[in-house]
Amino acid sequence: MVPKIKALAAGLVAVSAVFALSGGAVANPATAATAVAASGMEAIFNTPPENGDRDHSIETRLVRLVDGAPAGSEIHFSVYSWTRPAVAEAIKAAQARGVKVRIAIDGGADDDPANTAMPILKSAGLTQLVFCGTGGVNTGCIAHDGSPHSINHDKLWMFSETEGKKDVVVIGSHNLTTVQGNMFNNALLTYGDADLYGFYLGHVRKMLAQKKDNNYYDDAGYHKSLNSMVTSYLSPRADSKGGTSEEFATDTWAQLLKWITKYEAGCSLNVVQANIADSRTPVVSELVRIGKLGCKVRIVYDDMGTAALAALKGKANVTLKRFNAAVGDREVTVHSKYMLYTGHYNETGNRSIVFTGSHNVSGAALRDNDEILIKVENPEISAAYQANFSTILARAKCVTSTGATC
Known part of the structure; x- marks a missing residue:
């Protein structure tokens, strides 16, 4: 990420949280600190430089979030493509220190023997690790009748607690692969919205159970949270x-x-x-x-x-x-x-x-x-x-x- 943009995003998000939770008034420093910890948003971007170097800012942020999850907390992921080891290593360490980790992955992620992330996850003794539709044409977790196939294209990372924040939900465009560092990607992090977190917790549970539904939007896929004003x-x-x-x-x-x-x-x-x-x-x-x-x-x-x-x-x-x-x-x-x-x-x-x-x-x-x-x-x-x-x-x-x- 370009430092200037990163600083802008961080600063604006802090102001947003204080403003929203203080009724539009500028809070005193003690109140402001409490408000920022209570709820807020953060925009994260991969911004690859023009010289061809890679930017893995979103991945780096995810590693910090995983590292910040305390024992007894929970992590839920629903992801498409994952080959890089950094987040996988952090996940393995989190499970070892007492975090409950549940992950639903598109079944195609397990096809490449050169994939260095999957062996790490498989050896981590995760609470639940599901490869959806493994061995079939349709490797989605809920979608199952696409032409030529259906996939789990989610990029969703959830933390019940991390970095002193509760109910953290990260939604983005970013796969955990090396080539993604060459590409402009974005992610939105929200925290402190129990309603939004609960909706996506239910979603991941359906993904893990592979509850097939080709009209998922009408049946369970729409939600509006009035807390964060995020509609899904x-x-x-x-x-x-x-x-x-x-x-x-x-x-x-x-x-x-x-x-x-x-x-x-x-x-x-x-x-x-x-x-x-x-x-x-x-x-x-x-x-x-x-x-x-x-x-x-x-x-x-x-x-x-x-x-x-x-x-x-x-x-x-x-x-x-x-x-x-x-x-x-x-x-x-x-x-x-x-x-x-x-x-x-x-x-x-x-x-x-x-x-x-x-x-x-x-x-x-x-x-x-x-x-x-x-x-x-x-x-x-x-x-x-x-x-x-x-x-x-x-x-x-x-x-x-x-x-x-x-």
């Missing part, structure tokens, strides 16, 4: 007939964007997406519509379908930048999946909202996979994401390995 939208989500068609009414991203209905001076939708697929026409149509309202729609992406690109290219107020830079043998690009909106939303003006998680703008993310998408309304978190977006937008370029533009 989990996949898989079936269409209105129980299928996988493109359908506006059951497209989670499109349904979130539909509430942007009025122009407000300075309104903007800043988008960082690893993948915008042709199978999400309702979302692409909403992006075009929001541009027509007069709001700036700025999109930085790694991969985009040809039909989606054609639909967005040249449209009013829509800016497209592909981030795919080759530095030696490394590809520096974006892996985050977030949108940051500032403006009039759902009949209320002057709002600032972050949408983020593991959910790509792809058909698989909506219909076939285990995924997390959250909505966060917190001005300081929005400011941290805006700083991150500004960095990404300024650096975004598409260059082939030969140095030619693409």
